[in-house]
Amino acid sequence: MTFRLTCPVCGKRDLYEFTFGGQDRGPRPEQEGLSADEHFRWVQFRMIPGGMGAGEDAGPRAGGQGQLQHEWWYHGQGCGVWFRTTRDPATNREVKDGGGEG
Amino acid sequence: MNWLRLRRLWHPAPLKRRYDTVIIGGGVHGLATAYYLARTHGIRDVAVLESQYIGFGGSGRNTAIVRANQRTPENVRFYAEGLKLWRTLTDELDYNLMFFNCGNLNLGHSEAALNGFRMAASTHNFLGVRSELLDPQQCAELIPGLDISDRPAFPIHGGLYHPPGGIVRHDAVVWGLAKGAAAHGVHIHQGCEVRGIDTEGGRVTGVRTSLGRIGCNRLGIMAGGYSTAVAAMLGIELPVHPLTIQATVTQPLKPFLHHVFSSGAYHVYANQTLKGEIAAGAHMDPQVNYTTDATAYYLKHQAEALVDLMPALSRVRFMRIWAGLADMTPDMAPILEGDLGFGGLYLDAGWGYFGFKSGPVAGKYMAEYMATGERPDILRTFQLKRFLENRYSGETAAVMKYGHWD
Ligand SMILES: Cc1cc2nc3c(=O)[nH]c(=O)nc-3n(C[C@H](O)[C@H](O)[C@H](O)COP(=O)(O)OP(=O)(O)OC[C@H]3O[C@@H](n4cnc5c(N)ncnc54)[C@H](O)[C@@H]3O)c2cc1C
Ligand SMILES: [Zn+2]
Numbered sequence: 001m002t003f004r005l006t007c008p009v010c011g012k013r014d015l016y017e018f019t020f021g022g023q024d025r026g027p028r029p030e031q032e033g034l035s036a037d038e039h040f041r042w043v044q045f046r047m048i049p050g051g052m053g054a055g056e057d058a059g060p061r062a063g064g065q066g067q068l069q070h071e072w073w074y075h076g077q078g079c080g081v082w083f084r085t086t087r088d089p090a091t092n093r094e095v096k097d098g099g100g101e102g
Numbered sequence: 103m104n105w106l107r108l109r110r111l112w113h114p115a116p117l118k119r120r121y122d123t124v125i126i127g128g129g130v131h132g133l134a135t136a137y138y139l140a141r142t143h144g145i146r147d148v149a150v151l152e153s154q155y156i157g158f159g160g161s162g163r164n165t166a167i168v169r170a171n172q173r174t175p176e177n178v179r180f181y182a183e184g185l186k187l188w189r190t191l192t193d194e195l196d197y198n199l200m201f202f203n204c205g206n207l208n209l210g211h212s213e214a215a216l217n218g219f220r221m222a223a224s225t226h227n228f229l230g231v232r233s234e235l236l237d238p239q240q241c242a243e244l245i246p247g248l249d250i251s252d253r254p255a256f257p258i259h260g261g262l263y264h265p266p267g268g269i270v271r272h273d274a275v276v277w278g279l280a281k282g283a284a285a286h287g288v289h290i291h292q293g294c295e296v297r298g299i300d301t302e303g304g305r306v307t308g309v310r311t312s313l314g315r316i317g318c319n320r321l322g323i324m325a326g327g328y329s330t331a332v333a334a335m336l337g338i339e340l341p342v343h344p345l346t347i348q349a350t351v352t353q354p355l356k357p358f359l360h361h362v363f364s365s366g367a368y369h370v371y372a373n374q375t376l377k378g379e380i381a382a383g384a385h386m387d388p389q390v391n392y393t394t395d396a397t398a399y400y401l402k403h404q405a406e407a408l409v410d411l412m413p414a415l416s417r418v419r420f421m422r423i424w425a426g427l428a429d430m431t432p433d434m435a436p437i438l439e440g441d442l443g444f445g446g447l448y449l450d451a452g453w454g455y456f457g458f459k460s461g462p463v464a465g466k467y468m469a470e471y472m473a474t475g476e477r478p479d480i481l482r483t484f485q486l487k488r489f490l491e492n493r494y495s496g497e498t499a500a501v502m503k504y505g506h507w508d
Contacts, residue, residue: 002397020388045339051331089391
């Protein structure tokens, strides 16, 4: 099943109009004094919540099932805006902040 | 009528509370590693823990294409050895893996693509792996249905033909390896989900599962697309992104397509299975997720691509569509690692859409790594730390690319 995302300008549109911009990792770390190791960790290393077994025991950083991911999307085949939304990688669905389907 | 009697390939074993070695994931990688641990290294106190059923992951969902036409010498060497293993394994396991050595034809749709093919073929030939450049006419001789006129959206400029590749029946590989591993004493536990990993003094000591705690000295994470979630149980972050790939099969047809063909520009590959269906993929959805959702969008895209390349397919019906997870790394090369900050912990993941063809060879070397504690030379190039040292593998320049993952 495909799903829809909510563009802040155009409203709900089909997934395939958008480009995935990745997990929202917050602002880029200050480069001053940043080691190469820390830099590359920020660029590529992830924990993606919601896989099999990522249940109650998984620990706070891993995120259990139903844990949400804040992420960036680009409405390339629409208005061309970049925006943030929240999605559950275990179900693929967009979720409103505070719960419930978006 | 003895030959008609059904015989189990392997028998469920009682769940012990402790094993020397535990492997998370009953896919080709987990099963092959267990098989070689027991067969080659005499480590028989091994359990494979599978949360669903063996082959539930990518191993039972892939399109079964095998080949060794990678881009970098390190990868070509590794996959070339993998390709040779199908024949020996068929004998060793005494089980027909149905290796159909039909060869793969990669289509190029621009001069730049052909230049890429030239470089790839040189690397292959230098390493003794057969690959050759074909012009459009030769492509059509190999695969008569291809439209080599300038009508298609992306006309065919030429091809890279790789005779040693082909198709292997993926279920047979899963079942055959399970049979072989169990025959050497490995316990395979299906319906056993790992939910946590215990450590003590910097070593792994066991796993917490849906069937209780199981102790171990060595632990292998071989959970395919779920590896990111399993590693996260130890607070380990990985550059591994789970993405869905989709595939289809059509109704069965009389044999007419005798090779695998593929096109990066169309994001499509296809072959005719031994049952006559056209099995085709692949489309990768853009967002990380752990579902196996298939979409109508993909079906439409697949139909357009197939019909544009091979117009005779236009009235053929799709029978089935499905999806599975691919564990994508930023450089399209896997991670085979025993240096993860915890003693006894090993990882075999990041296979993307190359993890079926590499299953047995990866298992062979992961077993050696886990048995001896010494990293085999051939695995040096697949270390995790390359991502922290900006030494990415050159595999992203390979000729096979099918998705948003660029
Ligand atoms: C549509 C599609 C087409 C593909 N085509 C090809 C192809 O043509 N050629 C090719 O080489 N590769 C192909 N691939 C890629 C290939 O299928 C995979 O890379 C490969 O199967 C990975 O094998 P694996 O053993 O590492 O993982 P998997 O087969 O995914 O096995 C991992 C297992 O771990 C289990 N698991 C996960 N979490 C837990 C847990 N917490 N506890 C216990 N068990 C757990 C899962 O249930 C699963 O069975 C394709 C993939 C897809 C989806
Ligand atoms: Zn918009």
